[in-house]
Amino acid sequence: MLVGGGGRPARAVGAGAAGGRPLIITEDPLLLDDLLRLCAAAGAEPHVRHSVPEQSGTGGAGGAEEVRGGVGWESAPLVLVGDDAARRVRGAPRRDCVFLVGRELDDPLVWQRAVEIGAEEVLRLPDAESRLVDRIADVVEGAGKPALAVGVIGGSGGAGASTLACALAIRAARAGERTILIDGDPLGGGMDVLLGGEGAEGLRWPDFAGSRGRVGAGALEESLPELHALRVLSWDRGERVVVPPAAMRSVLAAARRRGGVVVVDLPRRVDEAVAEVLAQLDLVLMVVPGELRSVAAAGRVAAGVRMVARDVRVVVRGRCPGGLDAETVAGLLGVPLAGEVPVELGLPGRVAEGEPPGAQRRGALARFCDGFWQRALGAAPGLPA
Numbered sequence: 001m002l003v004g005g006g007g008r009p010a011r012a013v014g015a016g017a018a019g020g021r022p023l024i025i026t027e028d029p030l031l032l033d034d035l036l037r038l039c040a041a042a043g044a045e046p047h048v049r050h051s052v053p054e055q056s057g058t059g060g061a062g063g064a065e066e067v068r069g070g071v072g073w074e075s076a077p078l079v080l081v082g083d084d085a086a087r088r089v090r091g092a093p094r095r096d097c098v099f100l101v102g103r104e105l106d107d108p109l110v111w112q113r114a115v116e117i118g119a120e121e122v123l124r125l126p127d128a129e130s131r132l133v134d135r136i137a138d139v140v141e142g143a144g145k146p147a148l149a150v151g152v153i154g155g156s157g158g159a160g161a162s163t164l165a166c167a168l169a170i171r172a173a174r175a176g177e178r179t180i181l182i183d184g185d186p187l188g189g190g191m192d193v194l195l196g197g198e199g200a201e202g203l204r205w206p207d208f209a210g211s212r213g214r215v216g217a218g219a220l221e222e223s224l225p226e227l228h229a230l231r232v233l234s235w236d237r238g239e240r241v242v243v244p245p246a247a248m249r250s251v252l253a254a255a256r257r258r259g260g261v262v263v264v265d266l267p268r269r270v271d272e273a274v275a276e277v278l279a280q281l282d283l284v285l286m287v288v289p290g291e292l293r294s295v296a297a298a299g300r301v302a303a304g305v306r307m308v309a310r311d312v313r314v315v316v317r318g319r320c321p322g323g324l325d326a327e328t329v330a331g332l333l334g335v336p337l338a339g340e341v342p343v344e345l346g347l348p349g350r351v352a353e354g355e356p357p358g359a360q361r362r363g364a365l366a367r368f369c370d371g372f373w374q375r376a377l378g379a380a381p382g383l384p385a
Contacts, residue, residue, distance in 0.1 A: 020075075020076065020077040020139075020140065021044065021045055021046055021047055021076070021077075021140075022039060022044055022046040022047070022076060022077060022078040022079070022080060022136060022139065022140065023046065023047050023049060023072075023073065023076035023078070023079045023080070024036075024039075024046045024047065024048045024049070024079075024080045024082075025048075025049050025050065025051060025052065025079065025080070025081045025082060025085045025088070025089060026048075026050075026080075026081070026082025026084055026085050026101075027050050027082070027084055027085065028082050028083075028084045030103075031082045031083075031084070031101070031102065031103065031125075032048065032082070034103075034125055034126075034129075035080055035082075035101065036048075038129060038132055038133050038136065039136055041133050041213070041214070042133045042134075042136035042137035042140060042214070042216075043137060043140060043141075043216040043218065043219060044136050044137070044140040046080075047076070050085070050088075051085065051088045051089070052073045052088070052089055052092045073092050073093065073095070074093060074095060077097065077139045077140065078097040078098075078099070078135070078136060078139040078140075079095070079097065079098045079099070080099050080101050080132075080136075081098060081099065081100050081101065081117060081119065082101060082102060083100060083101065083102030083104075083105060083110065083113070084102070086100060086113040086114075086116070086117055087113070089117045090116050090117060092117065092118075094118040095118065096120065097120060097135075097139060098117060098118055098119045098120055099119055099120060099121050099122075099123055099132070099135070100113065100114045100117065100119040100121070100122045100123070101122075101123045101124075101125065101128075101132070102123075102124065102125070103124065103125050103126075105122055105124040110122055130213070133213070133214060134214060137214055137216065137217075138257070141216070141217050141218055141257060141258075145259055146256040146257060146259065147178075147180070147255065147256045147257075147258060147259050147260050147261055147262045148260075148261050148262070148282055148283075148376060148377065149252070149255075149256055149261075149262040149264065149280060149281045149282050149283075150168065150261070150262070150263050150264070150281065150282065150283050150284075150285065150376070151184075151263075151264045151265075151266045151277065151278065151281040151283070151284040151285070151309070152164050152165035152168065152263065152264070152265055152266060152284075152285050152287065153266040153267075153268060153284060153285070153286050153287070153301065153305060154268055154286075154287050154301075155268075155286045155287060155288035155289075155294060155295070155297060155298025155301050155302070155314070155333075156268075156288065156289065156293070156294040156297035156298055156301075157268075157297075159287040159288060159289055159294065159298075159317060160287050160289075160317050160341075161265060161266070161287045162185075162188060162189070162191065162194060162265050163194075163347075163351075163357045163365070164285065164287055164315065164317075164341065164357075164365070164369075165181065165191070165263050165264070165265035166181065166191060166194050166195065166265075166356055166357045166358065167356075167357040167358025167365045167366065167368075167369050168263050168358070168369050168372065168373075169181035169230050169232075169261070169263040169358075170228055170230070170356055170357065170358035170359060170366075170369075171358050171366055171369035171370050171373060172230070172260075172261040172263070172369075172373055173228060173229040173230040174229065175370070175373055175377075177260045177261045177373075177377070178258060178259060178260030178261070179229075179230035179231070179260055179261045179262075179263070180221065180224070180230065180231045180232075180233065180255045180258070180260075180261075180262050180263075181195075181230055181231070181232045181233070181263050181264075181265070182232075182233045182251075182252065182255065182262065182263070182264045182265070183205070183232070183233060183234040183235060183265050184248075184264050184265055184266045184267060184274065184277055185265055185266065185267035186205070186235050186240055186241075186243075186267075187240075187267065188235075188265065188267070190234050190235055190237075191232055191234045191265055192204075192225060192227065192232050192234040193234075194351065194356065194357070195227045195228060195232060195356045196227070196354040196355075196356065197225055197227040197232065198237070200225035200226070200227055200232075201225060202223060202224045202225030202226070202232075203223045203224060203233075204233070204234055204235055204236040205233065205234070205235050205236070205241065205243055206235070206236055206238065206241040206243075208233075208243065208247050208251050209241050209242065209243045209244065209247060210247070211246075211247040211250050211251065213250065214250060214253075214254070215250045215251055215253070215254040216254065217254040217255070217257040217258045218258070220251065220254045220255060220258075221255075221258050228356055228359075233251070233255075243273060244273070245272045245273040245275070245276045246276075248273045248274075248276045248277055249276040249277075249280070252264070252276075252277055252280050253280065256280065261373075261377075264277055264281065266278075266284070268301050270304040270305060270307075270308065275308045278305060278308040278309045279308055279309075281309060281310075282310070282311065283311045283312075283313065283376070284305055284309045284311065284312045284313070285313055285314075285315050285338055286298060286301065286302060286305065286312060286313070286314050286315065286333075286335065287314075287315050287317055287341075288314055288315070288316055288317065288329055288333070289316075289317050289318060289323075290316050290317070290318060290323040290324045290325065290326065290329055290340075291323040291324060292323075292324065295324065295329055295332050295333065298314075298333055299332075299333055302333055302334075302335055306335075312335055312336075313335060313336045313337065313338035314329060314330050314333055314335045314336070314337055314338060315338050315339055315340070315341060315368075316329045316330070316337070316339075316340045316341070317340075317341050317343070318340075318341070318342055318343040326339070326340040338372070339368060339371070339372065340368075341364060341365060341368045342364040343364070344360075344363050344364045344365050347363070347365065
């Protein structure tokens with residue numbers, strides 16, 4: 001569920017549309033109310049039956065008309081069987097994603113009933129509510145391979161981290177990857193501005209500051225501004241709003257569940273909220289200019305990042321006259337080298353005119369990003385312009 005700042009509901013788009021509708025089988029009205037509430041929290045619109053549709057006969061409630069107009073035992077992405085209905089479900093074909101749910105499950109025979117219907121788990125409410133919402137949402141959203149999540153952080157001020165993050169997202173989107181670019185730096189200039197879309201319609205970080213619990217992946221993606229074939233989560237131009245660490249964690253987790261690529265532009269200061277983001281990233285690229293003072297500053301940044309992130313690598317940006325080469329920079333920092341990005345002439349002017357970084361296929365920045373994604377994603381050479 002998406003919740004806007006101050007507790008107001010945010011626009012939730014496409015709820016329940018991604019992976020199908022769950023099947024609930026129960027005649028217990030109180031349990032049904034609970035399950036309907038939990039399905040709504042997961043963004044799912046379920047079908048409700050009193051027994052297995054295929055076994056209900058051809059007449060009366062639950063019969064062939066329900067099967068034609070609804071969902072069957074074998075076709076539903078997930079089945080929630082109330083403890084009251086377990087005996088009526090015996091004999092149904094075995095399948096995955098069946099859960100036996102109830103309130104009073106202290107009866108020792110409940111496990112026997114679960115085995116008889118082939119249940120994957122026995123869930124007792126209200127204790128298992130959070131677990132059940134997660135499972136419903138995963139199935140309905142068609143959760144598969146999570147997105148490759150890459151963070152970009154500047155080793156020093158003005159290193160060009162935001163430019164690289166933007167270019168990585170642009171090149172991933174042009175390679176056909178589902179891409180979300182997340183602006184993790186509230187004091188930066190705004191990734192939507194860098195993409196020329198500060199006025200684009202959609203939600204920004206302040207709308208998620210009051211998020212509680214799970215954020216729907218499909219609803220998140222559809223609610224964000226779409227710029228240059230990718231989705232962007234940035235900050236608005238209003239007063240600074242503090243996004244709690246839990247909200248940061250929930251939003252990034254939702255972005256990853258959609259698959260594809262997630263690129264996060266990170267601030268250099270690692271606080272609790274940034275640590276939540278770092279813990280979910282597959283890789284952090286630290287951008288460092290090839291000169292000694294920048295390397296000294298980057299050493300302090302790297303020390304904080306490496307306490308949380310699982311994989312940190314350095315990208316060396318250009319080389320000042322008499323400066324350090326890429327291998328020397330990586331060696332001084334004790335961080336693996338991800339590559340070197342030469343200075344791209346004319347880039348600041350093109351950005352000022354509204355062209356996002358990485359848009360020039362033959363530019364140094366685009367070539368670096370294309371090569372990076374080919375290695376990271378195992379893509380064939382020859383990404384489209």
